[in-house]
Amino acid sequence: MPSNTRAMPIVLAAVLIDTIGFGIVMPVFPTLLRQLGHIDLEAATRVAGYMLVAFALAQFVAGPVLGNLSDRFGRRPVLIASMLAFGVDYALMAIAPTLAWLFLGRTVAGIAGAVYGPASSVIADVTPPERRSAAFGYISAAFGIGFVIGPAIGGLLAGMGPRAPFIAAAVLALGNAAVMAVAMPETLARDHRRAFYWRDAHIVGAFKPLFAVRIAVPLLAACFVYQLSHMVYPATWAFWATIRFDWSPSAIGWSLAYIGLIMALVQGLVIGPVIARIGDRRALVIGLAADAAGFLAFAFVTAGWQAYALMPIAALSGFVGPAVNGLLSRMVGPERQGALQGGLGSLGSIASILSPLLMTQALAAGVDHGFVGAAFLLAAGLALAALVIVVWKVLDRVASAPDAIAQA
Incomplete structure (x- = not known):
């Protein structure tokens, strides 16, 4: 198998294992x-909320830094270092003697x-x-999938004590790092690397190259508004359903x-073939419309049965992230993909702080x-606003100037 082909399944497995490790500790x-x-x-519950904010703030700061570092030194060393940090962090949380240690652990986990x-x-x-849009799916x-498997495993391990899932998460993360060190090839060619500057390692610096492309700013705005709306699930679902x-x-x-x-089935089996057939722009509109509806x-x-019946429709919102990511990734060169992805992560972190x-x-x-449905009504309004931005400010500009996408 060529090295560039081998990298994708290894990274997908790493994301899966990493998410399982995160989900294991939730119960x-x-x-x-x-x-x-x-x-x-x-x-x-209040303390957990403060920890969530600490986690999100750490991700907001670290996203562009790690992205720019991966543009400088390559993807492989940054991924391995992050997995090692995860493993050590979970191990420390497994023996944490106080809440302060857990706060420190959640901050490191955010980084x-x-x-x-x-x-x-x-x-x-x-x-x-x-x-790319299909691949991002x-x-x-x-x-x-990780968030389905992780909590289930965590629930089983909980019978061994509240610290057992943290030990399992540490083992998974460290094992993940070992596999990546042995089997994962580097995917960023040396001639596509660039110098690292702290002045660019922030969210504005991450998006700076996009500002010259007319549709980039409204697309980023629509992405952020969509993320605000989508956080209604983790923020309110348990309380709303109760x-x-x-x-x-x-x-x-x-x-x-x-x-x-x-969501996993839609993203794994539906997104790729559909985007390949109808393109990023139509998929983005379908995703936002499904989200709002x-x-x-x-x-x-x-x-309750009505909520279950609606979930497959709501899952079509899974088109939004890959479509936006695919469009934006074509607006920058290979030497700035890490910075772009780190910036998108920071944008999501802001949403995860404000939206709850x-x-x-x-x-x-x-x-x-x-x-009782007020939060979902607000989310529908935000999703509709994101759809209006895309239809009004993105689609017409792409149609009138298709080179805005193709040029990158």
């Missing part, structure tokens, strides 16, 4: 927080978790521009596993006024 995290902090569940930028850069390195599929359907934690867990499975429907459902604040407040305000 035991509340218990560990309560034990270490000697606090009740309500207080542990190492910015590895998805270099991983996506590998996909861009080894895939022809016209096929495989990254999303690996991520989705209030709307009186679901138990087990029922909520099964629903999340179903969502992850459906799904959120709007969720806002008014009255029975918006969505949880919308849910609470809606409940106070007798409308």
Whole structure:
């Protein structure tokens, strides 16, 4: 197998294993927080929220740094270093004596978790521009499958104590690093590498080369608004389902596993063939339209079976990320793919900080006024706004000046 072909399955396996490791610890995290902090569940929930913010802030800062480092030294050393950091971090959290250690661990995990930028850069390195959107869908599929498998394994390991899943996650991450060190080839040619400058290792520097392309800024704006809307799931799903359907934690867990499975199937089996047939722009419109329609429907459902029936429609939003990534990756050269992917990761981190604040407040305000679906209604409005930006500011410009994409 040629080295450039061998790199893709190794990176996809790395993303899968890394996500499994992250998901393994989720079922035991509340218990560990309560034990270490000697606090009740309500207080542990607030502490977990603070840790989520610390994780997201660390990713926001680290994303462009790791992306630029991968443009300078290659993808392989950055990926291996991140996996090693993950392994050591999980091992330290497994023996953490206080909550402060866990905060430190989540911060380090946020830095190492910015590895998805270099991983996506590998996909861009080894895939022809016209096929990148479909290939980026495989990254999303690996991520989705990992979040189905990880919590399930974590639930089984929880019987051995709240620290056992952290040990398993450390073993997975360190094993992942070892496999990459032995088997993964470098995908960034030396003549495509560039110098590393701290002044460019931030979100504005990551997107600087795109500003000369007319459709790039509105496309980035639409991507950010979409990310704000999509965070309604992790931010409010458990609370919304409890209030709307009186679901138990087990029922909520099964629903999340179903969502992850459906998303993974769409991203792994549907996105590639469909984008190859209809192109990035149409796929982007379909994804945003499905997102808006799904959120709007969720806002008014009255029975649990209706939510399950809507999930396959909502899963079509999986077209958005790969389509945006594919379009943007063709606007920069091979020497800046790492910086671009790191910047996109930072954009997602901003959304993951802001959106939970918006969505949880919308849910609470809606409940106070007798409308449980308020958060999903807000998400539908944001998704619709992203669709309007794409139709108004992106599609017409691409149609009138197709070289804006092809030039890169």
